[in-house]
Amino acid sequence: MISAKQIALIKVAVKRLGLDDATYRGILAAEAGVDTSRQLGLEGFDRVMARFKQLGFTSDWTARTFGHGRASGMASPGQVDLIRHLWREWSDNGSDAGLDHWLEHTFAVSSLRFLDGAGARSAITALKSMKQRKLAKAAQIAQDAPAAVEGLG
Numbered sequence: 001m002i003s004a005k006q007i008a009l010i011k012v013a014v015k016r017l018g019l020d021d022a023t024y025r026g027i028l029a030a031e032a033g034v035d036t037s038r039q040l041g042l043e044g045f046d047r048v049m050a051r052f053k054q055l056g057f058t059s060d061w062t063a064r065t066f067g068h069g070r071a072s073g074m075a076s077p078g079q080v081d082l083i084r085h086l087w088r089e090w091s092d093n094g095s096d097a098g099l100d101h102w103l104e105h106t107f108a109v110s111s112l113r114f115l116d117g118a119g120a121r122s123a124i125t126a127l128k129s130m131k132q133r134k135l136a137k138a139a140q141i142a143q144d145a146p147a148a149v150e151g152l153g
Contacts, residue, residue: 001038002045003095009059010037010045013052027051042088075120080112083120086127090134 014024028034031051032044040048049057075083087102088094103109106126107119115123 001093002040002042005096006040006045007037010040010048010052013049013057013059017052017055017057042094046085046088073116075112075115075117079117079120079124080115083112083115083123083127086124086131090127090131 019027025035027048028037028040031047032040034040034044037048084096084099087099091098100111103112103115103123107115107123109115109119
């Protein structure tokens with residue numbers, strides 16, 4: 001499920017785009033197969049937000065979080081977005097708190113806004129590796145499952 005902040009972002013997008021309730025619910029159904037934003041998973045959220053972007057919605061989240069410019073040497077908004085995306089793909093719940101905990105443990109920074117460019121590159125590389133290991137493990141489990149079932153029979 002998505003966070004309250006993500007639900008709030010959807011509501012902001014709906015309001016800024018001037019969508020009526022029927023159009024909004026139609027987008028939820030078409031993009032994610034759900035009736036309400038509370039039913040959205042992370043993939044559905046990404047698809048709904050991509051549709052809103054196609055309709056002209058732009059979020060000011062990056063500007064509010066990082067200022068209008070980027071501090072020299074700090075992670076770029078694109079790096080931050082990629083880290084969040086990779087985290088959601090790897091993590092079971094995709095929470096910002098979980099990401100912050102991982103960053104603190106792995107890179108000794110308490111939040112993405114404190115991550116420098118080099119740290120961002122390292123985080124992206126680490127998350128890509130973590131995602132690949134997770135996919136490989138899932139594939140191995142899927143491959144071993146039929147053999148385990150045959151062994152029971």
